[in-house]
Amino acid sequence: MGRRRRSQKKVTTKKRATVSKVFKCPFCSTDDAVTCKILWRRLSNRQDLTEPIDVFCEWYDACENENLDVRAEEGDEDE
Template sequence: MGKRKASVRSKMEPKKKVQKLATTFSCPFCNHADSVDCTIDLKLRIAEVACHVCKESYSTKAHELTEPIDVYSEWIDECEKVNVPLSDDHRDSSHDDNFV
């Protein structure tokens, strides 16, 4: 009996290293690096980020695909919404200085 021919094997490409996402962040209030930790409780469907230096925190709803970076980004977005002053276009017309 003859041997089977060795099949030509293509070299397998090495697996790419997946970079892990950050789980600790800098606080937008006190600016301490790595002071904000994120906890996600999928049973209660709550995600919370909290700074252990200045004790600021933010909570939101969570689901199976929620990651710590998502919760932190949402917190930053909410902080920016609160800190944006109203422009002149958004003022109520009843407060105009020009009276007729």
């Protein structure tokens, strides 16, 4: 006589948390307007920890600095 088959436990894999690659535009506040894609072959400053969010933050900071420079120049012309 054979034994009863034991039911196998289902193996569940946890989903790995992913960082967003699509962001809201800082200028017009449109959702999903800015997409970051890293072209590794063109990137001369390659690091293993570079993520799309890092690229977006660097771009956003550069835009903020540029806006501050433009505002400072406009303020000097008014005086």
